[in-house]
Amino acid sequence: MAEFTPTLGLSTEQAEEVVRIAGEAPSLHNRQPWRFRLLPHSIELHYDPRARLPATDPRERELRIGCGAALLNMRLALEHEGISPVVTLLPSTGAESVLAEIRGGGSSNMSPQQRVLYRAIADRHTNRRPFRETPVPVEQRHSLLESVEREGCWLHIVERGELGRLEGMVHRAHRAQLADPRFREELAEWTGHAAEVSEGVPASAAGPEREAQDQWVLRDYSAGKAEPRVPGKDFEYDPLLLVVCSYHEGRAAELRAGQALQRMLLTATANGLVASLMSQVIEIDETREELRRMLGESLRPQALLRVGHGSRTAPTPRHEPRELLL
Ligand SMILES: Cc1cc2nc3c(=O)[nH]c(=O)nc-3n(C[C@H](O)[C@H](O)[C@H](O)COP(=O)(O)O)c2cc1C
Structure with missing residues (x-):
């Protein structure tokens, strides 16, 4: 199994935290189809072909939606670590399973709004219970x-x-x-x-x-x-x-x-x-x-x-x- 290594100027501990936070995203049937390759100057987001759900999601559309959600979490986690992420979707080089490449675009000062979203990652859970009738303002x-x-x-x-x-x-x-x-x-x-x-x-x-x-x-x-x-x-x-x-x-x-x-x-x-x-x-x-x-x-x-x-x-x-x- 691969080990955490420094990436984008992050320590191994910070790299692990960024990947952990990406993995808190929602995914169809909680299959968690996202995988990450840590390179010294970039992080690649891949999908895991074993996480396909061919009967429910035959075109893998929802698999990519889940991976997109993990990417948003990773962007916020990098901002939190002081890195402004630059994302290329579907980079032309690399394996067929690469969905995005994330590079460092200089240092970041998280905005208050980004901070609020970052803190919400741990509190977001799918809720399949009845809701109250109170309208959303x-x-x-x-x-x-x-x-x-x-x-x-x-x-x-x-x-x-x-x-x-x-x-x-x-x-x-x-x-x-x-x-x-x-x-x-x-x-x-x-x-x-x-x-x-x-x-x-x-x-x-x-x-x-x-x-x-x-x-x-x-x-x-x-x-x-x-x-x-x-x-x-x-x-x-x-x-x-x-x-x-x-x-x-x-x-x-x-x-x-x-x-x-x-x-x-x-x-x-x-x-x-x-x-x-x-x-x-x-x-x-x-x-x-x-x-x-x-x-x-x-x-x-x-x-x-x-x-x-x-x-x-x-x-x-x-x-x-x-x-x-x-
Ligand atoms: C593309 C996509 C489709 C989903 N479809 C459903 C659905 O139809 N019904 C449902 O109850 N949950 C659905 N979910 C929610 C997942 O089941 C949920 O994200 C996963 O079990 C992880 O739980 P969490 O969201 O509480 O972290 C979907 C999630 C994603 C990303």
Whole structure:
């Protein structure tokens, strides 16, 4: 197994911390597809081909979104160590698995806003529980929109008039996935894990058991070990639903969308909000195309989420940082 070495002027301890923080990013089924090669003057972000989920994510779009989220964390961690990162997406040299190259662009003075986002990394966890009905204030919605725009993407706030159509798409996509034995097998393999397993989604993060009236939170990560529903504690009636969109298709656009998603999630966390993803509608080609038409032809939907006020949830497991080294 590779060992930590100095990189970009960081000590081995600082390099390990930067990789650990990158690895706190969200990923589909918590597969943690990111890997890092530390070189004296650069860090390469690679994907791990073994972390593919071919039934759920056949084009590896979500794999790259997760890697983009890890890249955003790494950028903030480098800023925290006093290095201003310069990122090249999909560098032309190197292995097929390289997604980005990060070089040092001089010393950095973290802005107060970057500091807030950096601190939010440890507090961000996917929350699959019911949220409170309290609406998300307009200023906070603006800060979410702005965070996604900062990363060259667009955030669509789902309007009341779009809810019925979107709900139909989500349920259709969910049914299509459950009808696919390969999808069910993959979900079973990576969910309902014990808390000490270093990848996959632990049953403790699955939220309460699903019920027929649930409108949005449908995918069951509990593998039959869900907490019973507290009577009267249904999912919120009026969730804030958001779609992170890119302006193009392709690998670079997906890496940008991953960074935008993570900046938005950290901004939400810093504002005391919680979020969960609901990816089925974007994973099934037919419903993704329908969603694209609903949003207007120029936007490419990359992630659908609900955001709101909720109780705190615990972190999920991660690989040891040195397991992330190439
Ligand atoms: C591209 C992508 C798609 C995801 N899709 C879903 C989803 O459909 N449903 C869900 O509950 N969580 C989804 N997640 C959240 C992951 O399951 C979660 O990030 C992972 O289990 C790690 O947990 P954490 O976010 O609490 O750190 C997704 C995450 C990513 C990055």
